[in-house]
Amino acid sequence: MIADLFDTQHTTLYLEIEPSNRCNARCSICPTTRRTPPTNMDMRTFCRIIESYVAYRPTMPLNRLVDDPAWPVLFLAGGGEPLINPQMEDMVGLAARSGFQTILVTNAALLTKDRIKALEDAGLAEVYVSFIGIKPDEYRRSMGIDYDKTYANVMQLRESKIPFRLTYTAASTLESTDAQITAFWQARKIEIAGPNPVWNRGGHLEQSRSKGRPAEPVRPPRFDIPCWCLRLKYWDSISANGDYVMCCCDYFGPSQPLGNLAQDSLATVHGNYARRLEQPHDICRACLRPDAFVSVGRAVHDFLRRHGFHL
Ligand SMILES: C[S@@+](CC[C@H](N)C(=O)[O-])C[C@H]1O[C@@H](n2cnc3c(N)ncnc32)[C@H](O)[C@@H]1O
Ligand code: SF4
Ligand code: SF4
Numbered sequence: 001m002i003a004d005l006f007d008t009q010h011t012t013l014y015l016e017i018e019p020s021n022r023c024n025a026r027c028s029i030c031p032t033t034r035r036t037p038p039t040n041m042d043m044r045t046f047c048r049i050i051e052s053y054v055a056y057r058p059t060m061p062l063n064r065l066v067d068d069p070a071w072p073v074l075f076l077a078g079g080g081e082p083l084i085n086p087q088m089e090d091m092v093g094l095a096a097r098s099g100f101q102t103i104l105v106t107n108a109a110l111l112t113k114d115r116i117k118a119l120e121d122a123g124l125a126e127v128y129v130s131f132i133g134i135k136p137d138e139y140r141r142s143m144g145i146d147y148d149k150t151y152a153n154v155m156q157l158r159e160s161k162i163p164f165r166l167t168y169t170a171a172s173t174l175e176s177t178d179a180q181i182t183a184f185w186q187a188r189k190i191e192i193a194g195p196n197p198v199w200n201r202g203g204h205l206e207q208s209r210s211k212g213r214p215a216e217p218v219r220p221p222r223f224d225i226p227c228w229c230l231r232l233k234y235w236d237s238i239s240a241n242g243d244y245v246m247c248c249c250d251y252f253g254p255s256q257p258l259g260n261l262a263q264d265s266l267a268t269v270h271g272n273y274a275r276r277l278e279q280p281h282d283i284c285r286a287c288l289r290p291d292a293f294v295s296v297g298r299a300v301h302d303f304l305r306r307h308g309f310h311l
Helices: 002-006 043-059 061-066 088-097 113-122 136-143 147-158 178-187 230-234 266-271 274-278 282-286 295-306
Strands: 014-017 073-076 102-106 126-130 164-169 192-196 235-238
Touching: 014 043, 043 061, 043 088, 043 266, 061 295, 073 088, 088 102, 088 113, 113 147, 126 147, 136 147, 147 164, 178 192, 230 235, 230 295
Parallel strands: 014 073, 014 235, 073 102, 102 126, 126 164, 164 192
Antiparallel strands: none
């Protein structure tokens, strides 16, 4: 069964749902080619998606191996700001009650004290806050939102019981060094992860090389290996209208969905999955950072070790 984890068949270790494709920020490193119309996922679609994955979980080789429906981990993120959806707290509550480890990825601009409390009560497992810059000017240049307000929200979050970490991307708009950024957050007893490299999101981020720090290594996918990107094997990405898209790069620009989970069954959509690896897709040909996701391998490795497998 362990061998199943390394073949080219798809298995959903990570499920990313986009609660909203709208955003209140304008990050320099994020494609601005938003989908139209602006959409918040409705609760009916969200429920249907959760029900589909609850039924799918027991069939997964990794879950069967350890007799624990631990996977997939659910990320509420996407190509917009999740907290724009006023039903976020209800979504977290349903996902947590359904047994999903649920992680919110947010710019935190809308993360008020009341919403933090509601998310905590709903059972949110963790928050990743995207925070690029430690000075008001560089932050505003990097993200296009107000520093003081978001900083205050982060400090409120620190008072809650929800585990969280800050993440940042190596945007060219940053003037602070990595050492300064790390020291700044460590002094406030806040975990900081980064810098994450800027990648071109399947070609949707125009002139991506100028958006990141100079001399960043970039690597195109290797199409001579059967599964050229771990996203394709391990990750499901669902956009705000329920479309099951090729990968998170396909949130931006015109997508080629493999189905729509507001109408189609997960089995049907996963059945279309083979199409993902038949031939390189346009976004993959343009993509310069498929290796941004090698951490998937480490997470599986750690999980198996915790369950007594010595790999
Ligand atoms: C697309 S956002 C969605 C959730 C939310 N709006 C946020 O920013 O946290 C998820 C993460 O992707 C990162 N990101 C966006 N564009 C990127 C790029 N071109 N390269 C690297 N990371 C990027 C953001 O900084 C953020 O941490
Ligand atoms: S990275 Fe997140 S916060 Fe920034 S523009 Fe993109 S979706 Fe909005
Ligand atoms: S190669 Fe890039 S565009 Fe293709 S699936 Fe991987 S991350 Fe997405």
